Every structure is written in structure tokens, then in C-alpha cells.
Amino acid sequence: MTVEVKICGVRTPAILDAAMTAGADFVGLVFFKKSPRNLSAADAAPLATAARGRVKTVAVVVDPDDVLIETIATQVCPDVVQLHGSETPERTAAIKAQTGLSIFKAIPVAEAADVTAAARYEGIADRILFDAKAPAGADLPGGNGMRFDWAILGDASAPFALSGGLDASNVAEAIRLSGATLVDVSSGVETAPGEKDPALIAQFVQAARGAAPEHKKAS
Numbered sequence: 001m002t003v004e005v006k007i008c009g010v011r012t013p014a015i016l017d018a019a020m021t022a023g024a025d026f027v028g029l030v031f032f033k034k035s036p037r038n039l040s041a042a043d044a045a046p047l048a049t050a051a052r053g054r055v056k057t058v059a060v061v062v063d064p065d066d067v068l069i070e071t072i073a074t075q076v077c078p079d080v081v082q083l084h085g086s087e088t089p090e091r092t093a094a095i096k097a098q099t100g101l102s103i104f105k106a107i108p109v110a111e112a113a114d115v116t117a118a119a120r121y122e123g124i125a126d127r128i129l130f131d132a133k134a135p136a137g138a139d140l141p142g143g144n145g146m147r148f149d150w151a152i153l154g155d156a157s158a159p160f161a162l163s164g165g166l167d168a169s170n171v172a173e174a175i176r177l178s179g180a181t182l183v184d185v186s187s188g189v190e191t192a193p194g195e196k197d198p199a200l201i202a203q204f205v206q207a208a209r210g211a212a213p214e215h216k217k218a219s
């Protein structure tokens with residue numbers, strides 16, 4: 001089984017090209033002012049246009065209001081909306097209804113008990129994304145390069161995505177231990193916050209492609 005790959009925090013045409021050349025399945029466009037990867041809708045629209053039909057675009061937002069969602073949906077036209085804040089199941093359903101788009105819902109994880117929160121989004125979010133819980137007081141809810149114990153996802157049901165501190169050196173082990181069918185990376189393919197590196201992107205995609213979840217390997 002092939003594991004899908006998302007390269008998050010793409011900000012320039014050159015890095016979009018690098019992600020597509022490497023064979024990424026998704027690229028993330030971040031709409032969060034505190035992030036070093038933040039884009040305006042006007043800056044993101046040409047990137048999304050260049051990506052269309054070649055790689056799926058994911059609009060990453062944090063507790064967005066209806067105006068931001070409408071602006072992104074009409075100007076950027078992404079394939080997916082990734083909700084990376086404290087959106088409730090009701091708010092998640094409302095954003096899905098407003099946009100008609102596929103929804104990734106991020107669930108912050110520090111310990112096994114956090115994984116159960118995902119059940120509240122069953123039948124609402126199209127994919128659950130388990131990400132490392134940000135430290136208290138952090139500026140960003142994601143994109144911090146922090147990881148958690150991947151093995152605690154071993155019993156999570158339904159295909160899910162994994163992020164948090166992944167890079168080319170650890171993504172194969174993360175897939176094997178967690179059973180994730182999609183891996184998402186931001187800091188792990190950067191040389192500085194917000195500065196993506198084409199070689200690191202290529203290495204990450206290659207490492208993820210070569211991995212398979214342990215319990216899904218043919219015996």
C-alpha cells in the first residue's frame with residue numbers, strides 16, 4: 001500500500017515545483033498570520049492554479065471565521081481544508097457544508113488519551129490528522145517540528161494522517177509504528193522557519209514511499 005505525502009507550508013513557485021517533481025500528493029498553503037509560512041489569498045491563488053491537476057492543494061487554517069473560509073474557497077479554490085485549531089465537530093460540519101470541500105481535521109496528541117478525541121469527528125471530517133500537541137503558549141498549533149510517541153496510534157481506526165516532527169530520517173519508522181496512510185511535513189524539510197529545501201523534500205518523499213505500515217504489510 002502506498003503512503004500519501006503532504007508537503008506543508010509551500011510559499012513559492014520554485015518550492016511548489018520541487019514538491020511536484022518529488023511526487024508529493026498534497027501541498028499545504030498556510031493561512032495563519034503568526035506562521036512564517038503564512039500566505040494571503042492573493043499570494044496563494046497563483047500557486048493553487050499552478051498546482052491544479054498535478055498535486056492537491058490543502059488550505060491550512062486555524063479557527064477560521066466564515067469570511068476567511070469564503071475568501072479561500074472562492075479565490076484559492078483548494079481541494080481540501082485542513083482545520084488545525086479548536087474547531088468543534090459542529091463547526092467542522094459547518095465549514096464542510098459552506099465549502100463543499102474535503103476536510104482534514106487536526107487532533108493534537110501528547111498521550112494515548114488524546115487519540116480518542118478523533119471519534120467525535122467520525123462521519124464529519126474526511127481525514128483525521130494526528131499532530132503533536134504544541135507546548136502551552138506556543139505561537140503555532142502546528143509546524144513546530146515536535147513529535148509524539150507514534151506507537152500510540154497503532155489502534156486508531158480508519159485511514160488517518162500523521163504529522164509532527166517528521167523528516168526523511170524518521171518518516172519510515174513513523175509509518176511503521178503508527179499505521180498512518182498519509183504523512184505531512186513542514187519543518188522537517190526546511191533549512192530555517194519557512195524556508196523549504198528541494199533536496200530535503202525529495203528525500204522525504206522517497207523515504208515515505210519506501211515505507212509501509214507494519215500491520216498492513218503482506219505476511
Ligand SMILES: O=C(O)c1ccccc1N[C@@H]1O[C@H](COP(=O)(O)O)[C@@H](O)[C@H]1O
Pocket residue numbers: 008009028030032035036037060061062084129131140141142143144145146163164165166184185186187188
Ligand atoms: O506549518 C505551519 O506554520 C502551521 C501553522 C498553523 C497550523 C498548522 C501548521 N502546520 C502543520 O503543522 C504540522 C506539523 O508540522 P511540522 O512538520 O512538525 O513542522 C503539519 O500538519 C502542518 O500541516
